[in-house]
Amino acid sequence: MKKKILLVEDEKALCLLYEEELSREGYAVTAVIDAETALAELGKTAFDLIVTDIRMPGMNGIELITRIMGLRKDIPIIINSAYQSYKEDFMTWAADAYVVKSASLDELKAKIKQLMGE
Amino acid sequence: MMSELRKDLVSGRWVIIATERSKRPDDFLPSGGTARAAEPVGFCPFCEGNETKTPPEVFALRAAGTAADSPGWKVRVVPNKFPALNRGTPPLKPTGGVFQWMEGTGVHEVVIENPNHALELSDLPVAHIRDVFQVFQQRITSIEEELHYQYVQLFKNKGKEAGASLSHPHSQIIATPIVPKRIKEKIYGADRLFRNFKECAFCRILQEEEAAGARQIARNRHFSVIAPYASRFPFEMAIYPLRHSPFFKDVREDELLTLAETMKAVLTRLKETVGDPPYNMVLHHAPNPSLSLEGWPEIEKNFHWHLEIFPILTKVAGFEWGTGFYINPVPPETAAKFLRQP
Numbered sequence: 001m002k003k004k005i006l007l008v009e010d011e012k013a014l015c016l017l018y019e020e021e022l023s024r025e026g027y028a029v030t031a032v033i034d035a036e037t038a039l040a041e042l043g044k045t046a047f048d049l050i051v052t053d054i055r056m057p058g059m060n061g062i063e064l065i066t067r068i069m070g071l072r073k074d075i076p077i078i079i080n081s082a083y084q085s086y087k088e089d090f091m092t093w094a095a096d097a098y099v100v101k102s103a104s105l106d107e108l109k110a111k112i113k114q115l116m117g118e
Numbered sequence: 119m120m121s122e123l124r125k126d127l128v129s130g131r132w133v134i135i136a137t138e139r140s141k142r143p144d145d146f147l148p149s150g151g152t153a154r155a156a157e158p159v160g161f162c163p164f165c166e167g168n169e170t171k172t173p174p175e176v177f178a179l180r181a182a183g184t185a186a187d188s189p190g191w192k193v194r195v196v197p198n199k200f201p202a203l204n205r206g207t208p209p210l211k212p213t214g215g216v217f218q219w220m221e222g223t224g225v226h227e228v229v230i231e232n233p234n235h236a237l238e239l240s241d242l243p244v245a246h247i248r249d250v251f252q253v254f255q256q257r258i259t260s261i262e263e264e265l266h267y268q269y270v271q272l273f274k275n276k277g278k279e280a281g282a283s284l285s286h287p288h289s290q291i292i293a294t295p296i297v298p299k300r301i302k303e304k305i306y307g308a309d310r311l312f313r314n315f316k317e318c319a320f321c322r323i324l325q326e327e328e329a330a331g332a333r334q335i336a337r338n339r340h341f342s343v344i345a346p347y348a349s350r351f352p353f354e355m356a357i358y359p360l361r362h363s364p365f366f367k368d369v370r371e372d373e374l375l376t377l378a379e380t381m382k383a384v385l386t387r388l389k390e391t392v393g394d395p396p397y398n399m400v401l402h403h404a405p406n407p408s409l410s411l412e413g414w415p416e417i418e419k420n421f422h423w424h425l426e427i428f429p430i431l432t433k434v435a436g437f438e439w440g441t442g443f444y445i446n447p448v449p450p451e452t453a454a455k456f457l458r459q460p
Contacts (some may be wrong), residue, residue: 049172068159073168082172089283090228093171098200 002028008038008052035059054081065094076115126348127308133348134445145391146206146431152284167393172196198226208295225293240385247378255367262406268294277396279430312420320422332451340376345450351428352448364404395429
């Protein structure tokens with residue numbers, strides 16, 4: 001059975017690219033463009049991993065992972081942000097990895113594999 | 119009365135003490151006049167029970183029989199999960215010509231001061247504060263023994279305005295492969311003054327402050343707390359040991375207990391005076407003695423470790439960034455008067 005990833009990314013083009021690339025890696029990807037929808041999806045599906053952006057309209061990624069901790073502490077979370085500076089916020093420690101966005105998705109894919117125990 | 123320009127003896131930094139529009143403690147109280155309560159506790163990676171969300175601890179004071187990275191700790195030290203600097207052997211010198219650079223080696227650790235999110239450093243029993251200081255000493259010693267880092271900076275940011283991203287009480291340690299500029303300024307200043315005074319400039323300042331009395335906030339058998347003559351910030355405080363030593367890690371156990379009492383007292387007074395303000399606390403001590411101190415052969419005689427506490431009650435803006443001058447609307451004599459009062 002395919003492992004399920006929840007992808008939270010507000011830029012639609014990036015969202016599509018990630019969805020396509022991660023699906024090609026064999027994952028079942030649910031891609032959403034805001035944190036509120038992500039929380040709703042979490043109520044419906046038992047995801048194996050979450051990848052989230054930080055800077056998003058409405059609830060940001062840090063608030064989202066804080067909310068997720070109140071629901072499920074065991075789900076691996078990867079922060080995928082274009083900004084290094086959020087690393088200074090200790091609330092990011094609720095996540096298991098912090099991958100800075102780049103043109104290549106190699107680092108993100110490697111982190112996903114590592115956290116999925118593959 | 120006109121404002122006054124004052125020079126900090128050791129660093130040479132100038133400050134404008136704006137006496138003509140001097141403010142009172144009440145001017146800084148949060149609206150409503152009450153201290154801010156701790157933010158509601160949601161998820162916090164530093165709280166007891168969430169140990170799996172931090173990297174494995176490098177040191178902890180914990181109850182006998184409790185396993186590492188599990189509940190039961192009193193003070194816990196973990197490396198930064200997403201550090202800006204990574205452990206490693208730094209190069210001997212930076213490379214490059216005009217644009218010098220070196221690999222970002224260093225250590226970044228977080229000292230979680232207690233398991234309870236809502237208990238500030240000043241709320242803890244004196245013995246617990248002493249334990250926190252002992253942990254600082256242990257970490258400084260251990261990092262210095264790695265022989266890679268010239269300077270170990272201990273600091274605390276309390277409150278968002280002071281740079282804290284999380285309200286769970288914690289301090290941070292960042293060790294760098296070079297001695298930072300601000301420390302060098304103090305070392306060079308202390309060295310120059312030592313040759314003038316034939317004694318440690320900090321010891322001399324303490325004698326003068328004791329004689330004057332106007333800026334002394336507290337004094338006990340081991341420590342003196344003063345509002346520095348050229349304070350940059352309203353209600354700035356400096357804690358100096360009376361026994362001359364350049365190294366914080368050399369503070370003895372009995373002195374640490376007094377330091378804890380002193381710290382609790384001044385932080386409590388600060389809270390009572392200006393309503394639990396955000397603050398930064400920094401330790402200034404001599405660079406790593408495990409590495410060569412040959413650049414500063416007399417540092418053991420002329421440097422004197424101390425702690426600085428600056429409440430964040432004013433904004434550092436264009437003038438300060440542009441000039442290195444600070445404008446302080448509360449003369450240190452006024453600050454000391456209010457901080458002294460029981």
